[in-house]
Amino acid sequence: GNSVTQMEGPVTLSEEAFLTINCTYTATGYPSLFWYVQYPGEGLQLLLKATKADDKGSNKGFEATYRKETTSFHLEKGSVQVSDSAVYFCAPNSGGGADGLTFGKGTHLIIQP
Amino acid sequence: EAEVAQSPRYKITEKSQAVAFWCDPISGHATLYWYRQILGQGPELLVQFQDESVVDDSQLPKDRFSAERLKGVDSTLKIQPAELGDSAMYLCASSLAENRPQHFGDGTRLSIL
Numbered sequence: 001g002n003s004v005t006q007m008e009g010p011v012t013l014s015e016e017a018f019l020t021i022n023c024t025y026t027a028t029g030y031p032s033l034f035w036y037v038q039y040p041g042e043g044l045q046l047l048l049k050a051t052k053a054d055d056k057g058s059n060k061g062f063e064a065t066y067r068k069e070t071t072s073f074h075l076e077k078g079s080v081q082v083s084d085s086a087v088y089f090c091a092p093n094s095g096g097g098a099d100g101l102t103f104g105k106g107t108h109l110i111i112q113p
Numbered sequence: 114e115a116e117v118a119q120s121p122r123y124k125i126t127e128k129s130q131a132v133a134f135w136c137d138p139i140s141g142h143a144t145l146y147w148y149r150q151i152l153g154q155g156p157e158l159l160v161q162f163q164d165e166s167v168v169d170d171s172q173l174p175k176d177r178f179s180a181e182r183l184k185g186v187d188s189t190l191k192i193q194p195a196e197l198g199d200s201a202m203y204l205c206a207s208s209l210a211e212n213r214p215q216h217f218g219d220g221t222r223l224s225i226l
Contacts, residue, residue: 036217
C-alpha cells in the first residue's frame with residue numbers, strides 16, 4: 001500500500017518567512033497528489049493538487065510540484081501569513097478505481113507576527 | 114460551512130454500545146469515502162463506495178464496523194460493539210468521480226467511555 005512521510009512539527013516561522021514542508025511518498029501505480037489543510041476548529045480543505053509528473057499545483061500562494069523521480073511533493077510558499085497557521089497534510093491517492101487517500105501525520109504550522 | 118453533511122457532530126457513548134454516523138454527500142457525487150482520524154494523526158481510509166457498491170473496504174474492521182449506501186446517495190457507518198480505541202473523528206468525503214478531489218465534511222467526534 002501507499003505511505004507518506006512528511007515533516008512533523010510544530011514548525012514555527014515568523015510572518016513573511018519562506019515556507020517549505022517536505023513530503024515524500026511510496027505508491028503503487030501512478031497516483032494523483034494532494035495537499036489538504038485543516039485550520040483550527042475547521043474541517044479538511046483541499047489546498048492544491050497535481051495529477052501527473054512535473055505538474056505544479058498552486059493555490060493561495062502555495063505551490064507544490066509532482067516529482068516522480070524523487071517521489072516527492074514538497075509544499076512551498078514565498079511569504080507566510082499568520083492566517084496560514086494550520087495543520088497541513090500530504091496525501092497521494094491510489095491511482096486506480098479504489099482511490100482512497102493515504103495521509104501523512106500532518107505538519108502543524110505556527111506563524112508568529 | 115462544509116457541503117458534505119454529517120451527523121451527529123459529537124457522540125458520547127459507553128463501550129459495548131452501538132453507534133451510527135450518517136453522511137450526505139455533495140449532490141451528484143458518485144464516490145463516497147469514510148475515514149477515521151485519531152487525534153494527532155492523519156485520516157485513515159475505512160471504506161470507499163462507488164454509487165451503492167463497495168470499492169474498497171480492506172481497512173474496515175469488519176468484525177465490528179459496517180457501512181452501507183443503499184440508494185447510492187447518503188451513507189451510514191455503524192460500530193457494534195464500540196470499544197475504547199474507537200474514540201476518534203469520523204470523516205465522510207465525496208467526489209464527483211474516481212480520481213477527482215475529495216470534499217470533506219466536518220466530521221463526527223466519537224468519545225467512548
